[in-house]
Amino acid sequence: MPRILVITDHGDVHVPPVAEHLAAGMELTTIDTARVMLGEDLSFVQTKSGPRVFYRGEHLDDVVSVWYRKPSPLPETSIPVAAEYQTYAWSSLDQHGKSLNVQFRDATWVSDYYSLCRAKPKAGQLATAQELGFAVPETVMTSSENLARKFVRDHGTCIAKPLAVRFPHGKAMYATLVTTEDDLDYAGIAVDPQILQTYIEPATELRVTVVGGEVFAAEVHGGEPQRGAGGLRVRDWRAGADTFWAAPARVSADLEDKCRQYLAVYGLRFGAFDFVVDRAGVPWFLECNGNGQWLFIEDATGQPISQAMARLLTGGARAAPFARGRPAPRTERG
CATH class of the missing domain: 3.40.50 (Rossmann fold)
Structure with missing residues (x-):
C-alpha cells in the first residue's frame, strides 16, 4: 500500500x-x-x-x-x-x-530537509528575494551596538525582529517598532543579535502560501500596534490573537511567479511568504518560511490549502476548486 x-x-x-x-x-x-x-x-x-x-x-x-x-x-x-x-x-x-x-x-x-536548512537564514532569504526582483526593505542583521544605533538614527523609525527561533518558556518575541526616542538597551544586542529594517507603512499585509505550483494569497490583519515589554510597540499580526482576521486576496501573476521562482532556487515544494504592501501598492518581501503554519489561513479564508497539500503529496496536479467554510482558527501562526 x-x-x-x-x-x-x-x-x-x-x-x-x-x-x-x-x-x-x-x-x-x-x-x-x-x-x-x-x-x-x-x-x-x-x-x-x-x-x-x-x-x-x-x-x-x-x-x-x-x-x-x-x-x-x-x-x-x-x-x-x-x-x-x-x-x-x-x-x-x-x-x-x-x-x-x-x-x-x-x-x-x-520539502527536503537540507533544502529547508539552506533556505532558513534570513540574510540568504533577503538576498535571493532581491535577486528575483522583489522589493526588499533596507536591512541590517547585527550584534554591533554601534551599527544598530546608527541604523535607527539614520532611518528614524525601524522594525526590530529577533533572529532567535527558540524563545524563553511561555514568552513570544514579535516584531516591534523602534525609534530614536525609545530608550533601548543596545548593549544587549551582543548576546541577542537583531534584524533591523526600515519601516514600511502598510496599506495591508499578505500571507502567500505556495503548495507545489498552487498559490493562495490572503490579506492578514492583527489590529493596531500594541505596547509590549518595555513600552515598545508590537507591529506583528501574529500578536493579534483577539483581533486577527484574514480574507482571500488577489495578487499579480508576477508576484505569484516570483514566489514560485523563489522556491525553485532552494528546491522547496512549499513556502509561506510574508509581505507588507505599501500605500503605493508595492509588495515588500519580509520572509519565507519553508514549513510555516497555514491552517489558520485556511480556517479564516476557506482556501483549500489542505486539499492542495494532499494533491502534492499524492502526485496530483489539477487545479483546486475554491471551498469555503472552516470555523475559527485552531492553530498557531508562523
Whole structure:
C-alpha cells in the first residue's frame, strides 16, 4: 500500500485536514523523532538490496512522499540519563533522528530537509528575494551596538525582529517598532543579535502560501500596534490573537511567479511568504518560511490549502476548486 510519511509532532493539527483528502488506499504514518527516547524505536538497516527503515517494529515500505513538518525539539535537560551524560545522549538522539532525513531517496519530499536548512537564514532569504526582483526593505542583521544605533538614527523609525527561533518558556518575541526616542538597551544586542529594517507603512499585509505550483494569497490583519515589554510597540499580526482576521486576496501573476521562482532556487515544494504592501501598492518581501503554519489561513479564508497539500503529496496536479467554510482558527501562526 502506498505510504505517506509525515515527520512532525504527533499533535500537529495540520495533519488531519490533509489526511481527510488523501485518496483511498493511501496509508499515512507520522513519526516524531523526539519520541525515540520514549520507546518509539527507530532503526536504519543497510541490506544488500538497499536501505530499510523500521519504526516501532514496522518496515516502512512503499513510501511515495515525505512531508517534513515540525518534529518536536529534543529536550536538552530531561533525557532519562545521569546529568553528566545529558549532552552525550542528546547528541546521540539528534544524530539518530537526522538519519531519517536522508532516507526514501525516490520519494517526493515536501520539502527536503537540507533544502529547508539552506533556505532558513534570513540574510540568504533577503538576498535571493532581491535577486528575483522583489522589493526588499533596507536591512541590517547585527550584534554591533554601534551599527544598530546608527541604523535607527539614520532611518528614524525601524522594525526590530529577533533572529532567535527558540524563545524563553511561555514568552513570544514579535516584531516591534523602534525609534530614536525609545530608550533601548543596545548593549544587549551582543548576546541577542537583531534584524533591523526600515519601516514600511502598510496599506495591508499578505500571507502567500505556495503548495507545489498552487498559490493562495490572503490579506492578514492583527489590529493596531500594541505596547509590549518595555513600552515598545508590537507591529506583528501574529500578536493579534483577539483581533486577527484574514480574507482571500488577489495578487499579480508576477508576484505569484516570483514566489514560485523563489522556491525553485532552494528546491522547496512549499513556502509561506510574508509581505507588507505599501500605500503605493508595492509588495515588500519580509520572509519565507519553508514549513510555516497555514491552517489558520485556511480556517479564516476557506482556501483549500489542505486539499492542495494532499494533491502534492499524492502526485496530483489539477487545479483546486475554491471551498469555503472552516470555523475559527485552531492553530498557531508562523
